[in-house]
Amino acid sequence: MxxxxxxxxxxxxxxxxxxxxxxxxxxxxxxxxxxxxxxxxxxxxxxxxxxxxxxxxxxxxxxxxxxxxxxxxxxxxxxxxxxxxxxxxxxxxxxxxxxxxxxxxxxxxxxxxxxxxxxxxxxxxxxxxxxxxxxxxxxxxxxxxxxxxxxxxxxxxxxxxxxxxxxxxxxxxxxxxAGFLEKKIPMTNSVFSDFTGPAGCKIGIMDKEWDESMRIVAVDNMVRMVAAGQDPLLPEDYKAKILGLSTRTASSHPISLNVEPKFEQILVPHKSKTFDPVQHLIEWHRIVVNEHPGIVIRSS
Known part of the structure; x- marks a missing residue:
């Protein structure tokens, strides 16, 4: 170049x-x-x-x-x-x-x-x-x-x-x-309580009121897990919080991703046919990055 x-x-x-x-x-x-x-x-x-x-x-x-x-x-x-x-x-x-x-x-x-x-x-x-x-x-x-x-x-x-x-x-x-400066949010478990997923991996569950930085950290944790091939099966209230859907149904926010077979681990099947948390997490992560220009999340 x-x-x-x-x-x-x-x-x-x-x-x-x-x-x-x-x-x-x-x-x-x-x-x-x-x-x-x-x-x-x-x-x-x-x-x-x-x-x-x-x-x-x-x-x-x-x-x-x-x-x-x-x-x-x-x-x-x-x-x-x-x-x-x-x-x-x-x-x-x-x-x-x-x-x-x-x-x-x-x-x-x-x-x-x-x-x-x-x-x-x-x-x-x-x-x-x-x-x-x-x-x-x-x-x-x-x-x-x-x-x-x-x-x-x-x-x-x-x-x-x-x-x-x-x-x-x-x-x-x-x-x-802002010169496209990147701001790294510290990854800390101090605001999380532990939940052990079906793959034996620990994921964070918020135990207090969420602010935007907490939501971004949580989404980034989920994306990291998915990228590592782990399955974050989440409690219903957690999915509602992290996606910001509140009382709205996930079906009212359809997300469509066309993913190659070798990237199927990104879209881990969920027991619900109408809601794939991983698809929504990835999309929500993208929206957060786009709508919060001072914050850029990078997976390590």
Whole structure:
């Protein structure tokens, strides 16, 4: 991965977006600078990535994955699709791409609305945060093969400017002001009483009034357990508390996740056919992270 500030394509002699369009002299952008606008990056071995990619997927709840090849001979209406990809937009969810082969450019706006061009190549895993203005285009090689990852079912909604009042944009601007700093919540059992699950594992049950930080810790504990293949069969009142459903029924909050067979341990079957606590825990965990921009939970 390489990144740099872009020159203005509109005033360039050659306006082909597939060119580098770097400033003269070049102004490179470091990975640490990308993090301050919410862009995350991992470098994986493109020939031996399964274990590392699986670990990241479990940590970040990326339960759905597919694959797409973008090149003139394999993508229908190639030129028209590229125009759509290169139109500035944002999403209400993260955009996660892992490059298997080839290369291309993600352009993102910085804090001052300047364009940063990010070259991604084989082995690069990039995450664009929900709400960031961005666009995509190919480079002169005209070929890229990527895995697309999602939390739950894919959502293909792209929102163009100037929808600045959209919740995703409002939340993104708040996180941008904070520099996307991560706040770790201490994992403590002092507010829990023990409950031994069917797998013999200890899980925490709240014995006092819950505040938001307690709920986040509890959800994170559950996600850690599920990622480890343990089965958190929870008492009904606990499920109601942790999901914030109160007297509402779980069936009124349907959650649908399309998960590959090797990730079935994430969706541990529950005795109730109408309520899968693990699905709801994962979804609730995602909502908490999105709606509390100052708090980011990472599984260790």
């Amino acid at each position: 390489r990144a740099w500030y872009m020159a203005d394509i509109e005033t360039a002699t050659d306006k082909d977006p597939r060119l580098e369009h770097a400033l003269i002299p070049p102004q490179p952008v470091a990975e640490s600078d990308l993090k301050t606008i919410g862009v995350l990056y991992w470098k994986l071995d493109p020939q031996n990535f399964d274990e590392d990619l699986d670990r990241i997927r479990v940590q970040r709840n990326y339960s759905y994955m597919d694959e797409i090849r973008i090149e003139p001979d394999s993508l229908e209406n190639y030129e028209e699709k590229l125009k759509v990809f290169f139109s500035e937009h944002f999403h209400r969810d993260e955009e996660i791409r892992f490059v298997l082969a080839g290369s291309g450019y993600f352009d993102v706006r910085d804090k001052e609305d300047k364009w940063i061009r990010i070259l991604v190549e084989a082995g690069d895993l990039i995450v664009l945060p929900a709400g960031i203005h961005h666009r995509f285009t190919m480079d002169t090689k005209n070929c890229i093969l990527v895995k697309r990852l999602f939390v739950g079912e894919p959502v293909w909604l792209a929102i163009g400017r100037p929808e600045e009042n959209d919740l995703a944009r409002v939340t993104y601007r708040e996180r941008l002001k």
